[in-house]
Amino acid sequence: MILRTRYAPSPTGMLHVGGLRTALYCYLIAKQNNGKFLLRIEDTDRKRFVEGGLENILRSLKWAGIETDEGVVMDENGVIREKGDKGPYMQSNRLELYGKYAKELLEKGHAYHCFCTAQRLEDLRNYQNANKLASGYDGLCRGLSPAEAQERVSKGEAHVLRMKMPKEGETVFNDLIRGEVVFKNELIDDQVIIKTDGFPTYHFAVVIDDHFMEITHVVRGDEWISSTPKHIQLYKYFGWDVPQLAHLPLLLNTDKTKMSKRQGDVAVEDYIQKGYLPEAMINFVAFLGWNPGGEKEMYSMDELIKDFQIEKINKSGAVFNLEKLDWFNQQYIRNLSGDKMVELSLPWLVKAGLVKYNVDRAWISMVLSLEKERVSTLAQLPEALGFVFVLPEYTGDILIWKKSNESEVKEILPRLAEELNTVSVQQWNKDILQLVVGEWVKNNNFQNGSVLWPLRVSLSGQQNSPGPFEIASVLGKDESLRRIKLAIEKLL
RNA sequence: GGCCUGUUCGUCUAAUGGUUAGGACUUUACCUUCUCAAGGUAGAAAUACGGGUUCGAUUCCCGUACGGGCUACCA
Numbered sequence: 185m186i187l188r189t190r191y192a193p194s195p196t197g198m199l200h201v202g203g204l205r206t207a208l209y210c211y212l213i214a215k216q217n218n219g220k221f222l223l224r225i226e227d228t229d230r231k232r233f234v235e236g237g238l239e240n241i242l243r244s245l246k247w248a249g250i251e252t253d254e255g256v257v258m259d260e261n262g263v264i265r266e267k268g269d270k271g272p273y274m275q276s277n278r279l280e281l282y283g284k285y286a287k288e289l290l291e292k293g294h295a296y297h298c299f300c301t302a303q304r305l306e307d308l309r310n311y312q313n314a315n316k317l318a319s320g321y322d323g324l325c326r327g328l329s330p331a332e333a334q335e336r337v338s339k340g341e342a343h344v345l346r347m348k349m350p351k352e353g354e355t356v357f358n359d360l361i362r363g364e365v366v367f368k369n370e371l372i373d374d375q376v377i378i379k380t381d382g383f384p385t386y387h388f389a390v391v392i393d394d395h396f397m398e399i400t401h402v403v404r405g406d407e408w409i410s411s412t413p414k415h416i417q418l419y420k421y422f423g424w425d426v427p428q429l430a431h432l433p434l435l436l437n438t439d440k441t442k443m444s445k446r447q448g449d450v451a452v453e454d455y456i457q458k459g460y461l462p463e464a465m466i467n468f469v470a471f472l473g474w475n476p477g478g479e480k481e482m483y484s485m486d487e488l489i490k491d492f493q494i495e496k497i498n499k500s501g502a503v504f505n506l507e508k509l510d511w512f513n514q515q516y517i518r519n520l521s522g523d524k525m526v527e528l529s530l531p532w533l534v535k536a537g538l539v540k541y542n543v544d545r546a547w548i549s550m551v552l553s554l555e556k557e558r559v560s561t562l563a564q565l566p567e568a569l570g571f572v573f574v575l576p577e578y579t580g581d582i583l584i585w586k587k588s589n590e591s592e593v594k595e596i597l598p599r600l601a602e603e604l605n606t607v608s609v610q611q612w613n614k615d616i617l618q619l620v621v622g623e624w625v626k627n628n629n630f631q632n633g634s635v636l637w638p639l640r641v642s643l644s645g646q647q648n649s650p651g652p653f654e655i656a657s658v659l660g661k662d663e664s665l666r667r668i669k670l671a672i673e674k675l676l
Numbered sequence: 677g678g679c680c681u682g683u684u685c686g687u688c689u690a691a692u693g694g695u696u697a698g699g700a701c702u703u704u705a706c707c708u709u710c711u712c713a714a715g716g717u718a719g720a721a722a723u724a725c726g727g728g729u730u731c732g733a734u735u736c737c738c739g740u741a742c743g744g745g746c747u748a749c750c751a
Binding site: 192193196226228231305317318344346362366367379381385390405408411434473474477481503505508510511512558559585587633637644 | 679713
């Protein structure tokens, strides 16, 4: 039997980083077993539908490199379509199927019509809370005879369908991550399975869909563990096999509460906008709650597919630690090839108004190499490289190296400019400049810092920057000498 | 409140019935160095608590504390 996993988000907003991790784990499990990874959309709550949410989810997954084998997919042109023979894969297009199976449950006596109003349910809940009683539906309509219920339905009375939970016994399941979990049936609610508007609830649709889509492994967030016995009961009523279950620990805020928007960015989109690379994001998120055991930390998608083990997923929640993400991202940026660096960075420079898209790529690659190993996100590039395009304002005093003095700088800089002027434009590159200046410093018995510091500051306009020869070669001879002249003027 | 669940450095985590409890991020010092970054070396930093079981428990069991999730006609 082929292994099939699914990620089944609701289009109620942008893809959450926790959702990304769930999708990733599902994907890894499928891929390492030559199985299929499906994407199903759970859009049964019409009130919470968010325009653009579905597009964002698909785009974010695509960005992350998680490819869907079946279900709802987005093609190269951003067009959303369905793929596979077990569709439709949008729950709102499966209403007929849910209706059919709800009816079956009703006929078998495993479900009943409930006419309780929202108001009565709310009053009941308030009463239970106030008296510190266990909350839940009190079963008022469970005792209604089918005939009476049918009569009220035909009169047009608003109603829902509830499943009948057994009053005795236990529901036991073996979670791949947590082991055996036991619930007493009497404490479990008669869950609504079909709402007044005719749409199924999550709990009903998920069982029907996972069954017909032949899902073998249900991997989802921890928040679903409490409702799992309801799902299992439905499988029993239908006589279907229960898939393997795995409940993932939650992603947490720094204060260890469930990760939320209030305390930072939770959407994958936010991290895309901040200049994180998909490889870094995937690597980081994979290690939140899972660890291969060795000391290797940099894992590509292919390596994750190879080494991932569902049994090694942790039980406890993991804090989403930005500092570690930054470190991963920095590592991945450093490992980028020159071409890839240009491809990924150019949009940021263009957006900041520093260059146009038709800028010389070989040159911009040199510019980028100045900061490639110094930034942790691509978003930092425009600010870090600004000095290349526009010399920052600065005062003459910062041209003086801490172990040097004003008069020495005044002597050195003009002479250095003369020396540099002897280097031809053709020879103007990092290595030759380093050689020439190095030789010159030695011959004149200067200290490195007395020369290199003011040179570097005059070229960058900053106390902290990349090295002088790298900058000079990027700026070219004319611009470099112009900046040095400007520096000399500041000293007068 | 009820149900479910979890707890190893600040964070992500490794490991085992016997280890100097390992790594990474963060952090500190030093080295390198014209500055920053990177790199190198060294350091600080953890088994929640109390009982058992055991020759021995961080590991197994029980309890306590604390945390988290769920408790909707939301997913």
